[in-house]
Amino acid sequence: MNKARVAILISGRGSNMAALIAAAAAADYPAEVVLVAADRADAAGLALARDAGVPTAVVPYRGAAERATFEAELDRHLREAGATFVCLAGFMRLLSAAFVTRWRDRIINIHPSLLPAFPGLDTHARALKAGVRIHGCTVHFVRASVDDGPVILQGHVPVRPGDTPDTLAARVLEVEHQIYPLALRLVADGSAQVVDGAVKIDPGAPAHLTAKSECGHRH
Ligand code: GRF
Numbered sequence: 001m002n003k004a005r006v007a008i009l010i011s012g013r014g015s016n017m018a019a020l021i022a023a024a025a026a027a028d029y030p031a032e033v034v035l036v037a038a039d040r041a042d043a044a045g046l047a048l049a050r051d052a053g054v055p056t057a058v059v060p061y062r063g064a065a066e067r068a069t070f071e072a073e074l075d076r077h078l079r080e081a082g083a084t085f086v087c088l089a090g091f092m093r094l095l096s097a098a099f100v101t102r103w104r105d106r107i108i109n110i111h112p113s114l115l116p117a118f119p120g121l122d123t124h125a126r127a128l129k130a131g132v133r134i135h136g137c138t139v140h141f142v143r144a145s146v147d148d149g150p151v152i153l154q155g156h157v158p159v160r161p162g163d164t165p166d167t168l169a170a171r172v173l174e175v176e177h178q179i180y181p182l183a184l185r186l187v188a189d190g191s192a193q194v195v196d197g198a199v200k201i202d203p204g205a206p207a208h209l210t211a212k213s214e215c216g217h218r219h
Pocket of ligand 1: 013014015017045090091110111112137173176
């Protein structure tokens with residue numbers, strides 16, 4: 001199998017990164033993780049990546065004024081690793097329109113809400129405050145506007161009485177770890193493609209994946 005070459009960008013804990021690396025360890029997974037890059041040397045996920053035998057890089061972010069240098073350095077690492085796709089996994093830096101255009105339809109992100117609801121930060125606290133009954137997470141292609149772009153997969157969870165931002169976050173995170181590897185699989189094997197601004201999933205894709213994209217995760 002000719003596998004897609006995926007780089008993962010992180011800023012912190014790296015639990016979604018770890019889920020992608022674990023999925024990619026399967027022989028029949030259509031992507032291999034060729035690089036984990038972080039914008040800070042203390043990102044905990046770097047150690048997990050090294051333990052899993054994945055090459056790592058640190059590209060320090062030195063402020064918005066130096067974003068062009070930062071992105072050029074990042075791009076160099078991605079190209080040297082031969083990456084064909086980029087997965088953002090808790091990567092806390094805004095990427096410029098130029099960078100996103102260069103990688104158009106080849107960068108995906110996971111966001112802890114059912115987009116377009118609750119883009120931005122503190123999604124779980126905001127969902128609780130808004131009183132929504134259903135919350136969840138979204139894997140989407142990245143566009144220049146933050147937390148925007150064609151949706152690949154979503155997973156939902158119930159909001160329970162007594163939930164705190166932390167309990168809700170933990171419930172959502174479990175689903176994140178399931179849908180991100182599924183979404184990357186669909187993108188890497190070409191089953192999910194952007195057509196007229198929305199993702200079309202090949203009807204020939206395995207039924208359990210297609211069902212998830214239509215119905216969300218059962219929880
Ligand atoms: C996740 O909730 C992800 O959806 C958001 O940032 C968090 C990163 O967590 N973008 P981790 O680093 O993957 O553990």
